[in-house]
Amino acid sequence: MKSRIIQHLGQTDILVPSLIADGLAANDRVKLRFTALQAAAVHARNPSEAPVDLSTECRAGGIDPAGIQSLIAGARMTTNGRFAAPNLDGVSEAVVDDIETMVTAVEARAPNEGKAARERVAAFRAQDLFAPVGEIPLDRVARLTGVSASGDDTPHRLVMDLHKVLNRLAADCAEAVVAGARVHGLLPADRPVVEAFMRGVDSTRALKFSHPGLDATAARSGSRLTIQNDIGTTDAHIVVITVEDAAVAVTYTDVHLARAKFFMALLDAFPAQWSGLDCKKAEGLGDDGVFYLVTSRYEAEAEQRNAFLEAIGAALVFLIDWNKARKVLRQWVSRSDAVRVLDWAARNRVGHRAFLELGGGDLVVSSVRHAVPSRIGFGERLDTALGRQAAVDFLKSVLRISTEALSEGRSVRLVRDRIEAEVIRHLDRVDSGLLAIAVRQAGLAREIAAGIAHHVATRQAGGAADGAALAARARRIEEKADRIALEARNEMAQLNAEPTIARMIDRLEDSIDELEQAAFIASLVPVGVETAVLGALADLCAAAIAGTEAAACGVDAAADVPDGRRVDAEDALAAVGRLIDIEHVADACERRVTTLVVRGGFDLPVSLSVLELARALERATDRLAGFGHVLREYVLADLSA
DSSP: OHHHHHHHTTOGGGGHHHHHHHHHHHHHHHHHHHHHHHHHHHHHHOTTSOOOOOHHHHHHHTOOHHHHHHHHHTOEEOSTTEEEOTTHHHHHHHHHHHHHHHHHHHHHHOHHHHHHHHHHHHHHHHTTTTOOOSEEEHHHHHHHHOOOTTOOOOHHHHHHHHHHHHHHHHHHTOEEEETTEEEESOOGGGHHHHHHHHHHHHHHGGGGTTOOOOOEEEEEETTEEEEEEOOSSSTTOEEEEEEETTEEEEEEEESOHHHHHHHHHHTTTSOOEEOOOEEEEOTTSTTTOEEEEEEEEEEOOHHHHHHHHHHHHHHGGGGTTHHHHHHHHTTTSOHHHHHHHHHHHHHTTOOSHHHHHTTTHHHHHHHHHHHOTTTSOTTOOHHHHTOHHHHHHHHHHHHHHHHHHHHTTOOHHHHHHHHHHHHHHHHHHHHHHHHHHHHHHHHHHHHHHHHHHHHHHHHHTTOOOOHHHHHHHHHHHHHHHHHHHHHHHHHHHHHTOOHHHHHHHHHHHHHHHHHHHHHHHHTTOOSOOOHHHHHHHHHHHHHHHHHHHHHHHHHHHHTTGGGTOHHHHHHHHHHHHHHHHHHHHHHHHHHHHHHHHHHHTOOHHHHHHHHHHHHHHHHHHHHHHHHHHHHHHHHHHHHHO
16 A cells, blocks of 8 residues: 555655565566466376475465465366366466566566556457466466467566566666665765665654664655655555755655644744645545645755754654554543644654553553542543643653653553652642642732731821721732632632642631721721720731731642652641741730720720721631641641652
C-alpha cells in the first residue's frame, strides 16, 4: 500500500530500487513455478514414478512448499492429452502475477522496454496461455515453460528477456548506505543533504523503542534528489522529500487529519509554504480508502535548508502511534489538551512511545487508583479531579517518567511508584491552590478589621469618623468574600478536595461575617464615648487584626507542607499557637470593655453599641481560633501521610 501511495504521488523514482528487487525475486518464483508445471506434467504421464521434491527450492523462493508438492503429486491425465492437478489454476495466476511484477519494475526505469514487454503479455493473454483452468493440455505447458527453437515467443522467453533487463538496471542502481539511509545514484553534493535528514532521524530514533519504522531511502533522478521515509507501519503514512538546489518540497500523506496538522505544527519554526490538506482516495486502504495529503515548499541557503531537513527527520518518530496515544490521553483530558500534551512531548524530545509500551491508560489507571482511590473515582477524568492545567502537567510528567524509565531499563513497578508520587504531588498542588483562597479570605477579614480600627482611632483622636462609609465598605467586602467562598466550595466539590480545607474557609467566612457585623455596629456608636472605653476597643481591634494576619501566615505556610518542608509545618503550627493566644487577649479586652461600660454609667445607646461592638470583635477572634484548630488538624494530617 505504501508503494501504491508513492506511485499515486508521482514519486516512482524512489521506488525503483525496491521495484527492481521485487522483479528479481519474481523472476526466481516464476521460474520455480515453470519447473513445477513441468514436473506435474511428467508425473501425470508417469504416475508410478516418485514425484519431484521442490520443497527446498520453494522455501528459498518464498513459496509455500505444500502447495507446490500437492500440485506435482496430485497431477493426473484426463482426456485428449490434458491433465489436471490440485491448485493448477492458482499456479497459473501466480505465474501471471510474477511476470507483471517484472514488467512493472522494468517500466519504472526503462519505459520503452517495459512497454514492449507489456505488449507481449497482452499477446499471450489473447492466446489464452494465462487462462486459469483446472486442467490444461500438455502442449500448453510446453508453450508456457519452454523456449522455442524456431524463435517463436513464449512466456519463458519473455521472463528471460526481462531478467536480463533487470540485471542491467540493478547494476545501474547499485545500493549504498549514507548515514543509515539506503541510497541510489547519489552525487557528491547529495551526501550533506541526506546526512542532515538522517541526523534528525537519528536524534530521536531511540524514542520509538521497539516499534518498527523510520527506514529511509534516497535516490537521485536528473536534477532532483528524493528522500523517502516509511515512518511506521500505518498504510498511507509516508513522507517524501525532494530537493533541488536550495528548494525543498515535502509531500506528506496520512489517514488521520489531526496527525497531519500536528506534523505541520512541529515545523512551525520554518517559514515553509504549506498547501491545504487535500482528501484523496486509494483502493485497498482501510474501509473507505481515504487519506489526506499536504505539501510544502521551503527555499533557503544550504545551512537553513539542511536545518529544515533535520527538523523533519527529528519530527517523524513523534508521528508513530500518535493517534493511539491521543485516544489514550483523551480518557483523561479534552481532545485539545491531549494534543497539547503530545505537542509538548515532541518539542521536548520526550515522546509517547514509552508511555504506550509501558501500558498507556492502564499504567495511569493502576497508579491513580493505588495512590488516591478516595480522591479520584474510577473512570473520572483527571481534568475534573485535578483541574485542567494540573491534569495536563501531570500527564506531561507521566510521559517524561515513562521515557526516562524505559530508556534506563527501569521496572514497570518503579514507573508506577513514580507516577503515584506524581499524582499525589499534583493533588497537593490542588489543595495548595485552594489554600491560597483561604489566604485571600484572611486578607479580606483584615481589611474589615483594619477599617474598624481606623474608625475607632479617629473617634479616639476626636475626629469626625464616617460610620456609614465604614459599614458600606465592610458590606461590600463581606459580599465579595461570600462569592469567593461559594466559588471555592464549587471547585472543592469538583476536585473532591481535602474536607479540612472547606472547614477552614467556613471558619474564615464566619469571622468575616462577625467583623462585618462589628463594622455595622461601630457605625452606630454615638459620640461622647469615654477615651478609656475607646482605648479598650482599639486593643480589641488590634487583636482582631493580629488574628487575621496570623491566620494568613499559617495557611500560607501550610500550603508548602506537602512538599516536605519541615520549617513550613513549624511556621503553620506556630501561627495556630498565636491564634489561640490572640483569642485569649481578645477575651480579656472584651471583659475590660464590659467592666468599663457597667461601671461607667453610660446611657443605653452608648452601652448597648459598645458592648455589641466588643462582643462582635471577640466572636471574630473566636472564629479565627476555631480556624486555627482546623489548620492544625490539616498540617498534622499532612505530616503523618
